[in-house]
Amino acid sequence: MSIECVENVSEPVPTLGKQALVTELRRILPQDEAVLYDAEDLRPYECDALSAYRQLPMIVVLPSTVEQVQQIMALCHQHNVPVIARGAGTGLSGGATPIGDGVVLSLAKFMSILNIDPLARTAVVQPGVRNLAISQATAPYDLYYAPDPSSQIACTIGGNVAENSGGVHCLKYGLTVHNVQKVKLVTVEGEIITLGSDGLDSAGYDLLALINGSEGMLGIVVEVTVKLTPLPQRAQVILAAFDDVEKAGAAVGEIISAGIIPAGLEMMDQLAIRAAEDFAHVGYPTDAAAILLCELDGCNEEVSEQILIVRDVMKKSGATEVRTARDEAERQAFWKGRKSAFPAVGRMAPDYYCMDGTIPRKHLPHVLRRMAELSKEYDLPVANVFHAGDGNLHPLILYDANKAGELHRTEEFGGKILELCIEVGGTITGEHGVGIEKLQQMHIQFTPQELEQFHAVKRAFDPNGLLNPGKAVPTPRRCSEYKQLPSQKKQTHQHDNKCAHI
């Protein structure tokens, strides 16, 4: 395949030096510590939750009003300075990794819930509001915000929009894109625009759908109107243990075939079960090859009816044990194990690498088998936590970054897992985003024409490529680098921030 070069993808060259830019930014942000530029102050911003990639930015700004964001964007636009928007920095794909000659625009001070409208079932929030804080604030109205990524205690809604975040309840309640009605966006030029509406649609193109998951590449989200969901009358969870992963996988299909859409349907493999049990002591059967957690919610009668059906399906699918949580405390305990799976697995090795791919569910046995083979090949253990209902895999590779070459091997192993996801008709990222982490696999999932169409969409919003340059969509140059140097991935990463947008 020939790789064409795209002329319009070029590195933005700032026309203002650091000192002059700091002076200008301090005019916009006169308050103390709203413009950071000393290495020591910049250090906390050098990476997001994918900490293998680090880079100090030139400057960090912490505005507190929308007008300030507009002025910052206008200034940076005028002087061709790249801008990287940042929420809580919990992203797992390096989407908020700074670049050395760019400004990080932190939205941490935008922490207000501006309005809750119980009648319309919406909340208007600033981008720095934490995901869980929305549900906590709306609980008195028997409403909540449905998407619940694992990082929901810390992650912010602005970042959720940027990544189109999911969680454990996606199959029934959708992703961020399904639960956001309106956003206010500051454009690269510093203009403010509204996408979506307080109704259920808006005139013209569905730009709101395009903004969700756009990884901060199309504009700066400064206000979000989220849809709220009535708290279910009742939620109940069933835990089923299996002596074989394939049987657990088949049970998932049988539940769907029975006409049931569970609120959550999670699978954990043996390594993940043991880690979670050691960590959380919630009574998981540690001898099981896999467990399924199936949550049912809704009105009381329906939940009762579905519990019986699901229990029956689990048993017929060969479950060695089926438990229904006796009370709310046990339900919480079942979930606690699952929700602590990442840190629990993390304790088993000095480092772990969390992957994120989605596959058609029917290919699960094949994918797990291949992953076990790869695990042997690379001599790195892998634990599997799986949003089984929607096919979203989270393999956790255990490694030790202090051992020479182990991170490199881990990344290569991770890359192979993503390629496996594509091979079976899936995708390289279900909810963590491409960031800088998965740029290389984008070349496998998309053709050069498709990647160029992405760049064209980007240019429609950001003609000079100033917003989060080098993320999410690789340039053809990188594509050829990757194909020539598949075994030197780590080396190219070292230069990511420089070469990604060449």
Added chain:
Amino acid sequence: MNQDLSQQLQQQVVTAAALRQTLQIRGGNSKAFLGQPCEATSLDVSQHRGIVSYDPVELVVTARAGTPIKALEQVLADNNQMLPFEPPHFGENATLGGTIAVGLSGPSRPFAGSVRDYVLGVKMINGRGEILRFGGQVMKNVAGYDCSRLMAGAMGTLGVLLEISLKVLPKPAAEITLIQTMSANQALETMYAWAAKSIPLSAACYDGKQLYLRLSGSASAVAGTATLVGGDALDNGADFWRQIKEHQYPFFQTEQPLWRLSLPATAPLLELPGQWLIDWGGAQRWLASDADAEQIREQTKSAGGHATLFRNAAAKTDRFQTPDQAVMVLHKRLKNSFDPKGILNPGRLYTDL
């Protein structure tokens, strides 16, 4: 007959692009009345049809754009599944491609989600004649910009749809429609109250006299909730909702201009002359009215919504409300990014797009 005409369609677009010849994309021609008239050479996609893949357990179906929507729904129904957004057909020959391109959803919209919510991926031809795939056939996918959902409601101005992958859901085991006679304001209040509860509400409509609430779910849940909600059970509930969805209900038999007002559900009743039918729990209101188009648009906009001139339009009136200028600029740049020569359905959505 099921066949893949991707290559032929691509060739036609390539040729048209070379000649700068404009194309009018046509499926079943059931929604030709929607949007602005577009004078251009017809590009017929109706023979590019057939289900490409469907595995009920995966809850995903992929079909070619020319597949009749009726046939697709039948295949799903045979497997006890459905398109949860209840797309209006507006004709026997309606196709999947047209359904996605117009982006219209039926009565379940406020509770189940919209057509774009169920789009998982598309294969399309852009205005350069390139065949591109976006999204995929899985529920969660954030690789690349979401160009597939962008196609929903774009009226064919960004690309020729070839294949669409949709999430599907099981059909509810039971359904009941309950009716109560009340005023419009009472009806709105009642809709809001039930929509805020955890009940299996799946549609809420007011026809000017009666409130219609539909419950869908397991038999026990529907029966239990029906007692709570109250009202009389409607004998042919499914017929009623089909008539609303397909504009066969008597309200729609009008020669006056028919407007679709998309509003915040909690917007007050607007002071505009004409007849009203309120659907979507208050968020979609149909107005048959001779009132001045500008007056309707201004009032709708100040209430937080937008108005579409749906049927019986006077020749020179814009069909869709124009977005604010800065957003319109983005529309033009996006159009240019997909279709730089402006050959696909020019003017169908907005005169200069």
